[in-house]
Amino acid sequence: MTPALLVVALLVAGLVLLAIEVLVIPGVGLVGLLGGAAVLGAVALAWVALGIGYGLLALGAGVCVTGLLFWAVPRTPVGRKMVLLETQRSGRGPDxxxxxxxxxxxxxxxxxxxxxxxxxxxxxxxxxxxxxxxxxxxxxxxxxxxxxxxxxxxxxx
Structure with missing residues (x-):
């Protein structure tokens, strides 16, 4: 397997694992840690094996997709159950x-x-x-x- 293909595979696998962590089994668990490690591994491998240009490209892709997930997840049905999108107006304040x-x-x-x-x-x-x-x-x-x-x-x- 070429280094470029390995970088893409690690990046995709890491992002999929992170998406599973967020959408299916929320929490800071083993799946999320493995996903984060795979993304960081992809960036490091791209930097070392393919040069600074591909390293920056992998880093940018990881940041963009992560930002897209932060934007998109709260708008999904599962995300709406996990994230409060509006300010609560009621509740108990000082007595x-x-x-x-x-x-x-x-x-x-x-x-x-x-x-x-x-x-x-x-x-x-x-x-x-x-x-x-x-x-x-x-x-x-x-x-x-x-x-x-x-x-x-x-x-x-």
Whole structure:
């Protein structure tokens, strides 16, 4: 087998193995690794046996076909099941009840080192401090609420 034919065979085999990995058995498995190794082997063989021109041609072909697969796979029925094409509009964001806790006072149920649980208005809330250690039972005040992160500080007497 001539080196040119071997380069083409390795390149085609590698791309087929990569396509099988993506479309049939998704994951980073042995088939994908073998496909990647075959493509790299084809490029290296073309570079060494056929010269820099054919090496660049094999590299360009591999990059173009891989780019084409990245473009085409999400548009196939299998790809639509694997890739999210639109931004999700719904879902849970920060709890609006947490934002209402800003400035409220409570009592540490557990030691805060720096994370723990505080009771505020008869409700247990997971909180953090700004690096301070706070004993259980210490009165605290909610300093800020950042998304789902409630920051407390010991209450000043």
């Amino acid at each position: 609006a009840r947490l934002a209402a806790l800003a400035g409220k006072e409570g009592r540490a149920l557990t030691p805060l080192r720096p994370a723990g649980t505080v009771e505020i208005e008869d409700r247990a809330v997971d909180v953090v401090t700004d690096g301070l250690y706070v004993e259980a039972g210490t009165p605290v005040r909610v300093a800020s609420v950042e998304g789902n992160r409630v920051v407390v500080e010991p209450r000043k007497p």
